[in-house]
Amino acid sequence: MTDGLPVPAPSAVSAPFWDATRRRELTMQRCQSCSRLVWYPRFVCPHCGGSSLRWETLSGNGVVYAVSVHHRAALPALADKVPYSVVLVDLNEGTRLMSNVFGPPPAVGDHVAVAWLPLDDGRNLPIFETT
Amino acid sequence: MTTEIRGAAAIVGVADEVSPTGVIDVPLRELEARVITAALAEAGLSLRDVDGLCTCSGGTLMHSVELAEYLGIAPRFTDATQTGGASYGLYIEHAAAAIAVGEANTVVIVYASTPRAARKRGEKGLGVFATPERLEWETPFGLMLPISAYALAANRHMATYGTTAAQLAQIAVDTRCWAAMNPRAHLREAITVDDVLDSGFIAEPLHKLECCLVTDGAAALVMTSAERARDLARPPAFVLGAASAASHAMISQMPDLTITPGVVSGPAAFKTARLTPGDIDVVQLYDSFTITVLLALEDLGFCPKGEGGPFVGDGALAPEGTLPGQTTGGGLAYTHPGAFGAFLLVEAARQLRGECADRQVPNAQTVVAHGTGGVLSATSTVILGAEATL
Numbered sequence: 478m479t480d481g482l483p484v485p486a487p488s489a490v491s492a493p494f495w496d497a498t499r500r501r502e503l504t505m506q507r508c509q510s511c512s513r514l515v516w517y518p519r520f521v522c523p524h525c526g527g528s529s530l531r532w533e534t535l536s537g538n539g540v541v542y543a544v545s546v547h548h549r550a551a552l553p554a555l556a557d558k559v560p561y562s563v564v565l566v567d568l569n570e571g572t573r574l575m576s577n578v579f580g581p582p583p584a585v586g587d588h589v590a591v592a593w594l595p596l597d598d599g600r601n602l603p604i605f606e607t608t
Numbered sequence: 609m610t611t612e613i614r615g616a617a618a619i620v621g622v623a624d625e626v627s628p629t630g631v632i633d634v635p636l637r638e639l640e641a642r643v644i645t646a647a648l649a650e651a652g653l654s655l656r657d658v659d660g661l662c663t664c665s666g667g668t669l670m671h672s673v674e675l676a677e678y679l680g681i682a683p684r685f686t687d688a689t690q691t692g693g694a695s696y697g698l699y700i701e702h703a704a705a706a707i708a709v710g711e712a713n714t715v716v717i718v719y720a721s722t723p724r725a726a727r728k729r730g731e732k733g734l735g736v737f738a739t740p741e742r743l744e745w746e747t748p749f750g751l752m753l754p755i756s757a758y759a760l761a762a763n764r765h766m767a768t769y770g771t772t773a774a775q776l777a778q779i780a781v782d783t784r785c786w787a788a789m790n791p792r793a794h795l796r797e798a799i800t801v802d803d804v805l806d807s808g809f810i811a812e813p814l815h816k817l818e819c820c821l822v823t824d825g826a827a828a829l830v831m832t833s834a835e836r837a838r839d840l841a842r843p844p845a846f847v848l849g850a851a852s853a854a855s856h857a858m859i860s861q862m863p864d865l866t867i868t869p870g871v872v873s874g875p876a877a878f879k880t881a882r883l884t885p886g887d888i889d890v891v892q893l894y895d896s897f898t899i900t901v902l903l904a905l906e907d908l909g910f911c912p913k914g915e916g917g918p919f920v921g922d923g924a925l926a927p928e929g930t931l932p933g934q935t936t937g938g939g940l941a942y943t944h945p946g947a948f949g950a951f952l953l954v955e956a957a958r959q960l961r962g963e964c965a966d967r968q969v970p971n972a973q974t975v976v977a978h979g980t981g982g983v984l985s986a987t988s989t990v991i992l993g994a995e996a997t998l
Contacts (some may be wrong), residue, residue: 484748491744515747517861543767543865545759546812553752563751563811565760565860575860577749582812585767602748 480489481554487526491518493532498601501593503537505572506530516572539568539605546582564589566605577604614880615998616708618837619700621651621830626792626943630823633725636666637678640720643828651830652841653714658714658830660685660706662699665947675718685712692981693894694852695719696829696949697988701850703831706729713832716896718951720826742858752811754896755819757859759811762899765812769900771917773813777804779898780817780940782926787937789927789967794821795941805835818898820939820948827950829957834998845957845992848974862984866914870907870978870987876990877976878909882949885909888933888991889972890959891931892952894980895938899924901925904978908989923997932969935959949979953990960994973997 487495497504506515510527521528542565550556562578566589583589590608593601623646625632640663648654654665661676661683668674672688685706687699696717703715737753751757760882765771777990781801785794786888799817807816837844853872856862879883885908893904909918910931925933936942936955943951956975974997977990 482748483743485740485744488740488744517741524808543760543764545751545756545763546809547750547752547756548809548811549752551752551756552748555750558750561750563749563756563760565865573860575749575751585764604749 482602483552484598484600486576490520495600496516497534498593498603499599501601503535503591503603504532505535509534514570514572516574535568538552538608539566539589539590541583541585541587542567542573543585544583545577564605578607579604583607611681611708613704613708613850614848615846617704617831618834618846619953619957619992620832620837620840620842620844621647621653621831622828622957623647623650624825624827624951624954626825628794628822630794630821631724631728632722632824632826633728635673636720636722639722639826640675640718641679641718643706643826644716644718647716647828647830653830655679655681657714658716659683660703661717662687662703662717663719664688664690664695665719665721685715691852691854691986691988692864692983693947693949694979694986694988695947696953697850697977697979697990698852700831700847700953700990701852701988704847704850707831707833715831716828717831717950718826718828719777719947721945721947722824722944723822724824739777739857746860747859749871754983755811755814758899759814760859761865761903761984762813762897763807765899765902768866769914769917772921773805773918774801776818776898776902777801777815778923779895779901779920779925780804782923782929783895783934783940784961785927786935786967787941790942792936793937794823794940795937804875814897814899820896820944821941823943825943825945825951827954829950829953833989843961843994845960846995846996846998847990848883848993849877849879849991850989851876851880852854852986852988857985858984859983866903868903868907868980868984868987870904870980870989873987873989874908874978876993881991883974883991888931888970888974888976890935890956890975891933892935892956892975892977893933894948894952894978895934895940896948896980899932900980900984903984904980908976908978927967935964935967935969949981949988952977952979956990956992960992974996
């Protein structure tokens with residue numbers, strides 16, 4: 478349990494994502510018009526403008542695109558994690574998201590898989606571990 | 609029929625305020641009024657001449673109109689577009705267009721910010737990065753903005769192109785050489801690459817000495833038509849080309865962390881100016897962090913993509929280098945009150961006038977001032993030239 482991570486309450490459009498994290502599933506919208514994944518959750522597809530977006534479950538596997546090891550905790554809840562890595566992960570399905578790797582820092586190109594950091598309210602935050 | 613921007617307008621007055629301590633503890637309005645009146649005075653103009661005002665630094669509902677009222681200006685042209693450090697070059701672009709089509713005669717561009725004085729008074733920052741999207745999809749992962757975003761870009765560039773920490777550090781070393789020749793610069797002691805590499809990390813791979821200052825400061829520019837500019841007190845800095853672009857707001861949405869919107873604004877500005885990077889005598893590139901400069905050099909075409917490391921590693925930007933850059937000492941060593949864009953343009957005009965004393969680049973005829981805002985989110989590229997370049 479990580480107390481006090483400031484994760485906002487879900488919005489109408491992001492609620493399905495956060496609900497899925499309770500089951501430890503990484504989900505994302507796919508545009509039914511252009512078939513591309515949409516990250517972060519939106520009402521319209523930023524690739525084609527389509528408005529029919531359907532949630533699907535992803536593998537949670539990806540590759541580190543960029544990493545920055547942080548030597549100061551930006552949040553009190555991360556104080557015991559310093560130094561921690563802020564990473565951008567390219568998921569195998571073809572989108573990129575921001576996350577963390579705790580422990581030994583990964584390098585660009587390292588394979589990672591989603592892991593879950595429990596939040597106070599039963600949701601889980603998607604973080605990554607090297608595989 | 610198209611109206612040509614090239615050579616239509618010029619910067620005719622400039623002023624900036626910095627402080628040896630980094631603190632200027634006066635109300636924002638007073639600071640804005642001081643730099644505006646100073647910039648007008650050196651042009652031989654007054655507030656009565658001003659019919660255009662561009663500014664976005666106040667953080668209130670309609671800063672440009674509020675400041676106009678305060679100064680007794682009823683502007684025909686106003687712009688308060690906020691693209692961070694790119695805003696001021698964007699104002700040059702828009703003001704040049706407004707002047708070219710006759711929508712404005714005399715435009716003032718102003719920036720003022722006092723983060724140090726505010727901190728002394730115990731005021732908290734405005735949380736300018738706290739957008740709903742960022743709070744949900746980035747903030748929980750403990751990034752510190754803006755440094756974390758630039759650190760990720762530096763890491764990606766190093767991993768992709770083999771750029772080294774020493775090459776990035778050389779940018780900070782060369783910038784400090786310029787600051788040493790600027791009596792108004794905040795940090796003037798010479799530093800070495802080892803000093804930079806030993807200065808510690810906040811967010812790897814950026815070292816502390818690769819990060820801009822936090823100071824108070826203000827800058828103002830006055831623009832008018834090229835025709836009128838020739839009758840004023842100082843040699844005009846003619847706008848040869850100007851363009852702006854934006855590609856993302858959050859670093860996690862940046863399509864490629866090694867390619868900034870400068871790849872759009874740079875070539876567009878050069879096309880309007882009918883110049884190429886090889887024609888440029890001096891550059892003023894926004895140096896929020898060393899990586900910002902390196903990416904700008906590549907995206908503007910001063911070196912091929914991926915070769916920024918070897919380019920800067922050879923000291924190209926130093927006083928004796930092939931491309932003198934950030935001649936004030938930049939955001940790294942001169943001043944940096946939150947956005948450095950307006951100061952780039954002030955120095956660009958001063959270099960063209962030959963007013964820069966010890967740090968003057970001999971016979972500077974063409975200058976690029978390139979602002980970068982947000983987290984490599986938005987850019988503006990302005991190319992200025994002396995009379996002979998028209």
